[in-house]
Amino acid sequence: MSSSPDSTIRADEKSAQQAWFAEWFNHPLYLQVYSHRDNAEASKCIRMIIERTQSPDRRRSSVSVLDIACGAGRHALELARLGYSVTGNDLSPFLLETARSEAHRCGIELSLTCCDMRHLKADRHYNLILQLFTSFGYFNTVEEDLCVLENVSSLLAPDGWYILDLINVRHLRRNLVPVSRRTVAGLDVLEERSIEHGRIKKKITIAPAEGEPLRFSESVRLFTPEEIRTLLDQAGLAIESVTGDYSGAIFDSEASPRMLLFIRKT
Numbered sequence: 001m002s003s004s005p006d007s008t009i010r011a012d013e014k015s016a017q018q019a020w021f022a023e024w025f026n027h028p029l030y031l032q033v034y035s036h037r038d039n040a041e042a043s044k045c046i047r048m049i050i051e052r053t054q055s056p057d058r059r060r061s062s063v064s065v066l067d068i069a070c071g072a073g074r075h076a077l078e079l080a081r082l083g084y085s086v087t088g089n090d091l092s093p094f095l096l097e098t099a100r101s102e103a104h105r106c107g108i109e110l111s112l113t114c115c116d117m118r119h120l121k122a123d124r125h126y127n128l129i130l131q132l133f134t135s136f137g138y139f140n141t142v143e144e145d146l147c148v149l150e151n152v153s154s155l156l157a158p159d160g161w162y163i164l165d166l167i168n169v170r171h172l173r174r175n176l177v178p179v180s181r182r183t184v185a186g187l188d189v190l191e192e193r194s195i196e197h198g199r200i201k202k203k204i205t206i207a208p209a210e211g212e213p214l215r216f217s218e219s220v221r222l223f224t225p226e227e228i229r230t231l232l233d234q235a236g237l238a239i240e241s242v243t244g245d246y247s248g249a250i251f252d253s254e255a256s257p258r259m260l261l262f263i264r265k266t
Contacts, residue, residue, distance in 0.1 A: 006155065032185050064084075069090055070090050071095045135165070136165075173195065202217065
């Protein structure tokens with residue numbers, strides 16, 4: 001049985017509610033547009049992470065996990081199903097309620113909290129912290145990104161792991177699809193992508209069968225391996241290994257779509 005998310009958002013997080021991620025991730029259509037991100041993909045990713053970070057001899061319930069920007073809980077739910085002690089955090093009450101409902105339906109223990117990742121409380125330590133599916137680099141300044149990493153460092157238990165999932169910028173530049181259109185559950189979805197000022201930006205127009213189109217946007221800072229290494233170093237964190245996709249393939253700076261960083265505290 002799962003716990004209900006804390007829906008109280010702090011006063012100093014009011015500005016976050018006006019940001020693109022607060023609007024878009026809290027809209028019911030978000031899950032429809034990204035419905036192709038399925039549980040099978042999440043399961044593969046989680047099992048690869050566990051194989052690389054967790055001792056098979058350790059009791060799973062003794063391993064505390066924090067899933068930052070957990071969304072609807074694909075990864076958090078998979079870890080909870082496997083017996084780990086999991087907390088999922090997100091800013092979106094809608095996505096947290098979706099995760100809570102699924103945990104309840106499956107009879108899974110899953111703790112959920114609603115908080116801006118820049119203001120995570122260091123009131124306990126975690127053995128494993130996840131930040132998956134391009135959930136880093138949302139903010140306007142690098143200093144805010146560094147704040148998130150400093151929070152992670154303070155939350156990480158001795159010998160704990162932090163897994164940070166980033167887009168591989170070199171691969172993205174070579175394979176960017178500027179415009180695409182698809183139909184999802186009867187909705188016409190137009191996605192327009194560009195790289196501007198070191199960020200990948202996406203304009204999303206969703207046209208229902210009836211009524212006016214809805215428009216959303218995404219904007220995520222891109223990091224080269226050197227840039228993210230420098231930022232992590234400032235937060236007292238160090239990269240131990242990198243994989244190029246969710247199956248654990250060796251990272252290739254030109255060909256890998258992802259840059260999945262396995263990080264420890266220095």
